[in-house]
Amino acid sequence: MSDKPLRDAVRRLKFRVLIIGRANAGKTSILQRVCETTESPKIYRVSGGRREEVHLDPTIERGNHNIEDELIFTNHEGYIFHDSCGFEAGNEDELRTVQDFVHRKVTERRLRDRLHAIWYCIPMEMPVIAVFTKYDQFKLDVQMDLEDESEANATPTLEDINEEAEKIFKDEYWNVIKESSPKYVRLENMHEPGASCSALIIETANALDEDVLRHMLVAVQRENLMISVEMAVKRTRFGRDGRTIVESCIGYFPHLWVPVSDLIGQWCAEDLWLPCHCCSSACK
Structure with missing residues (x-):
């Protein structure tokens, strides 16, 4: 039985991130390193049910993204990013825009339309909430x-x-x-082509409450074995029976997922198949 439909489903996964921070905070460098590219993202705007690419003037509008715009890197389309322009200025209207966006996105009916994580970035010259850049x-x-x-x-x-x-x-x-933010990441040399954001991805995965979202994040990372191994070790309880241990570990290696119900359980998010431990047979 071919596993092509399952692999195609994994490729359709979308992990949506809102990145917050003032201009020149290193946000673009972080997104480029996460997606392993030096190219700029394409910007898409959804209006009236239509999704169209928009082009900003780099000399005038650079960084002035509408928070609703979707930023996608063509070499790594598993991620959809949103940028909160103006949030750092303390403008009440901009703050309300971010609050409304977050509230609406976390309550979307479809999993792929929801907001799954927020990355707050501020350079080292002032206190930081979660991500210390530079x-x-x-x-x-x-x-x-x-x-x-x-x-x-x-x-x-x-x-x-x-x-x-x-x-x-x-x-x-x-x-x-530390009392308001128990976790942090310190990022170095994000401007270098070989830089890694693995620590940020791992901390994001650890912060997620739902297993299905954690599996989504690992899946859109494609075959980053270091992240898969670390998450499998951290999230698997090795004191249980062998079958349960295998099921738990396989969940963090999406390139090993197979549509065989008696090998791993499956979780259906919309039309996408993900591994889970809620049942021993396929559900849809």
Whole structure:
């Protein structure tokens, strides 16, 4: 029996993310690294049931996205991104726009139309809620300060730099927000082609309440084995019987999903088949 219909269903999965942060916060670099590309996203606007590509003038409208617009990278169409233009300015109308958008998107009937995660990004020069960007520049500033303060211009070691950076980070940033945001990610060198956002994806997956959403996120990452292995290890209870352990682990390796009900359970989200542990037979 061919598993092509199942693979086609996996390709149709859409994981929707709202990214929040002021201009020059490194948002575009993060999205490019997540989707493993250096290209700019295409922008689509849905109006009256029609979905059309829109083109912004890069010299005038760069970054001025309507929050309703869908940002999609052609090489990685599993993600749909929304950008909240103006949110950081504190304008009440913009704040209300974001609140209304989030409320509407989390209550959509269809799973693929819902908002699945929010990434809040602010550069290191001020306290951050969840994602600390440009951490490499922060450590470079720490290194320069240590060099200025050292006697006879001695060069600080990498261990000295990391230790001082960790101390400043905890004292001046993390201690300020840790009670309201128990998780954080520090991203470095996002402008480099080989940079990775695996930590952000893993933290996002860990923050999701529903297994089906967690599987969706892993699936749209395609075959990123590091993320699949880490999620399988973290989310599987190994004290149970062998069959249950296998079912749980396979759920985080979408390229191994097969439409055989007595091997893994299946969960149907709209017309998309996902693995789950709620039943021993297929349901639709």
